[in-house]
Amino acid sequence: MSRNFEELDYCPTPIGALSLRRRLEPKTGEQVYEIKLGEEFLMSSMFTASEKALANLALKHHKGKELDVVVGGLGLGYSACAVLDHDKVGSLTVIDALEAVIGWHKSGLLPLGEQLTTDKRCTLQQDDFFKLALSEQGFGKKLDLILVDIDHSPEFFLDSANAAFYQPEGLTKMATHLKPGGMFALWSDELPDDKFTNRLNSVFAEAWAEPVTFFNPLQSRNFTQSVYIARKENP
Secondary structure: OOOOEEEEEEEEEOOEEEEEEEEEOOOOOOEEEEEEEOOEEEEEOOOOHHHHHHHHHHHHOOOOOOEEEEEEOOOOOHHHHHHHOOOOEEEEEEEEOOHHHHHHHHOOOOOOHHHHHHOOOEEEEEOOHHHHHOOOOOOOOOEEEEEEOOOOEOOEOOOHHHHHHHOHHHHHHHHOOEEEEEEEEEEEOOOOOHHHHHHHHOOOOEEEEEEEEEEEOOOOEEEEEEEEEEEOOOO
């Protein structure tokens, strides 16, 4: 292949063909890593502001120490690494349904893999995040924060089976795995949606959406994504 483009891995999965690509972006001159599922782009190392904001905004609003955190969705690892940048995090479990994605990090194929696999606070777990979130046993212990970066938005899913998680019943089940005062945060590729914020407020003590705006050099304009944040009641 051209030195400007390389497919690093390709494998079939139950929800479509998964591929990891590395290419040189001519507009910026930087090396870019991209994950695709079928014809859909799941993540690009060019655009990571909102993935990092998912972690930083949630942790900003939690005042505890030695926090137990779960991240649903590993991807290129930017959300998980942003969690580990906070000293008040005691443990982090990153759950991804795709074994290949975890393998990319463990083998060093991705730039952030070493940071994730050498931090003793961090565990990479191959599992179905949504199944665990909606189950009675949950994640094995009560958590301070649950962060999710899997689907495109609360209305646009990688797999239609995920839809139940975003409804009041699903969010209520997930919230049982949070400690009192614990927080839930969700990444979305879309602008803030009042309907989903209201849905969160029907389950949690308080909830709001934070727009995250960044410059898109491919389109020469700003682009806005969202992070939803909700806090469980602390009696």
